[in-house]
Amino acid sequence: MLTFEKYVCPTTPQEAYDLVRENRLATVIGGMMWLRLADRVAPLGIDLSRCGLDQIEETEGGFRIGAMVTLGQLENHAGFAAATGGIFTEAVRDIVGTQFRNTATVGGSVFARMGFSDIVTALLVLDTEVELVGAGTMPLLPFVERGAGRDVLTHVFVRKHHYRAAFASVRNAATDFSALNAAAGLWRGSWHVAVGARPKKAVLLTGGDELTPLRKNFSPAELDAVCDLAEDIDYGSDLRGTAEWRRAVAPVLIRRAIESASAKEVAAC
Ligand SMILES: Cc1cc2nc3c(=O)[nH]c(=O)nc-3n(C[C@H](O)[C@H](O)[C@H](O)COP(=O)(O)OP(=O)(O)OC[C@H]3O[C@@H](n4cnc5c(N)ncnc54)[C@H](O)[C@@H]3O)c2cc1C
Known part of the structure; x- marks a missing residue:
């Protein structure tokens, strides 16, 4: 205890x-x-x-999500779901159960940057920033990569774009942690693809400033090339899957997430 x-x-x-x-x-x-x-x-x-951090504020530019907003609150926010292709709902719907998600917070999930996190993988493919007392505001990617010191996370900000986005994962049993997950988000003309539950922290494969972009209207060969990139990610083994299994399944999940996102209507801003 x-x-x-x-x-x-x-x-x-x-x-x-x-x-x-x-x-x-x-x-x-x-x-x-x-x-x-x-x-x-x-x-x-x-x-x-x-601390007054339990609200989701929608502004012209985006959604400012208080750290104490629960997974359930965000999952059921119709405006956020419509603006982000429903990716958050897809990412959290298998996390334990409704009562659990009505207690676990967005802030705790993002700050902890757990390797198995479905939430971090989904938010990484959107235009997401974190706001901290201490370290200030920064994009989610460097925060996930480097973490923060003894700071307090106050908000997660998701900027509005005309997104197409989707999440895919494999679980060995319902409500277990993901054995592997992937997410894809199209905004500003290029695809952002993340792979998580490797079982290490999620990584962005395309779409960051220093990463090869996958353009909106990709050719089959370009999609194959991104899926091939996933084979070079550093995977580990744990009780949910071996590194070899993850290396083989990641390209399939990425393809699934991109195809699922492509099939969706462009999100309204
Ligand atoms: C049984 C179980 C199953 C789970 N399954 C999944 C799953 O399948 N997929 C998934 O993505 N997640 C899963 N999770 C994780 C869950 O979704 C939450 O991410 C997790 O519980 C953390 O959120 P919390 O609000 O409970 O944070 P807490 O437990 O309160 O805190 C977690 C950590 O973050 C720190 N912290 C919290 N809030 C802040 C803040 N605002 N600023 C600074 N530091 C902060 C705390 O000090 C602590 O170190 C699971 C968790 C459990 C317990």
Whole structure:
């Protein structure tokens, strides 16, 4: 069981951040669905639930999602789903169950950058930024690659584009972690493709500033080339699958995600 010696409930993210900086061993609490699995005594728990981070704000430019917004809240947000081709709903619908998703948070999922995460894979192929007290605002990709220090994640911002996007995964059993996942998002004329649950953290295969783009109207050969790229990703083995199995299945999942996204209507902005 996880026990906190002291529990605080600050009312602003800045207050939470100051507490984190003052207490080297402080633990920020999101939905606590992951944290609760720990068996330790932690000196200080900082609960973000009164920091006003539980709203999804739609602006002309995008969706600003508070860190304490639950997976269920975002999954059921009709405007967000319509604007992003329903990719988030596809990514989370097999995560445990409705009650679980009504407690686990977007912020906890993104901050933890878990290797098996379906959420990170899906958000990586959209035009996504993270906002932190401390490190400031940055695109999701460098945050996933490098992580953050002892910062407090306040929002995830998804910029609006005329997206086509889809998510695909393989699970050995319903509601188990993905054994492998992939996502594809088309925006600004090129495809963004990510592969996750390798079982390491998700990686972007095409679409980043330094990556070869897959253009909107790709030829069969260009799609084959991207699928071939997936074979060079560094895969690992765990109880859900071997590296060899992942290397063989990733191209199939990528193709599936791109074809599924291509078949969708262009999302309204
Ligand atoms: C049984 C189980 C099955 C799961 N299955 C899946 C799955 O199939 N696919 C999938 O993608 N995910 C899965 N998850 C992960 C889940 O979706 C959430 O990502 C996870 O529970 C973390 O969210 P949380 O709100 O519970 O965070 P918490 O448990 O509260 O926190 C997680 C970590 O993030 C830190 N943290 C939380 N919020 C912030 C913040 N705003 N700023 C800074 N640090 C913060 C905490 O200190 C902690 O280190 C599963 C989790 C469990 C427990």
